[in-house]
Amino acid sequence: MIDVYSWPTPNGHKVHIMLEECGQRLGRDWQVHPIDIGAGDQFQADFLRISPNNKIPALVDPHGPDGRPISLFESGAILLYLAAKFGKFLPKSDRQKFEVLQWLMFQMGGVGPLLGQAHHFRVYAPEKIDYAVQRYTKEAQRLYGVMNRRLEASPYLGGRSYSVADIAVFPWLRSWQNQGIAWADYPALKAWFDRIGARPAVQRAVQVLADARKPLTDDRAKAALFGAQQYARR
Known part of the structure; x- marks a missing residue:
């Protein structure tokens, strides 16, 4: 086990x-x-x-x-x-595998750290620092925009199939309100988010x-x- x-x-x-x-x-x-x-x-x-x-x-x-x-x-x-x-959840062919891995790295290097900072400065910081709140809120919105554009052209972040990239990103978006996000601005991403969230294993x-x-x-x-x-x- x-x-x-x-x-x-x-x-x-x-x-x-x-x-x-x-x-x-x-x-x-x-x-x-x-x-x-x-x-x-x-x-x-x-x-x-x-x-x-x-x-x-x-x-x-x-x-x-x-x-x-x-x-x-x-x-x-x-x-x-x-x-x-x-x-x-990781393709075998090199081309498809690296398409997935770039989005996994995008989560590890961008989505996780920067959404985490947005969450921290908006919710947990002992003092509200406007510069930090604005900086990380805008960065969160930028990252959501990157993913929205990707999902306007692709059913999943890594391509045509559900992959480790989707699994890595989804949990970070569950705190969207604390990151200063309005879902109406990201319709393709919201549709993807709802689709992933409906999967029985995810639930x-x-x-x-x-x-x-x-x-x-x-x-x-x-x-x-x-x-x-x-x-x-x-």
């Missing part, structure tokens, strides 16, 4: 979705170990051994590529590992640990995520 160390965040949801889409069912083929990032679980020694960057998700597969256990951190790497393991996956998540309002949680505890030398 695959062990997933996770929390109900966009990066956690990526892996939950991928496993369910690959036909792996929670409790039968994989199990989740909650890492409460507001309580500081990500700094525990056992977790740092498999995720040295103290970020979720991480995965341990007892049946790795050579038959031995393998542990992985970084959600994009985990998606590619699972795509190779199960032979799904199952976004419920994983959903009941455990708490609002990040107390000082302890903020210190773990944004303050001294996050930046302590280890």
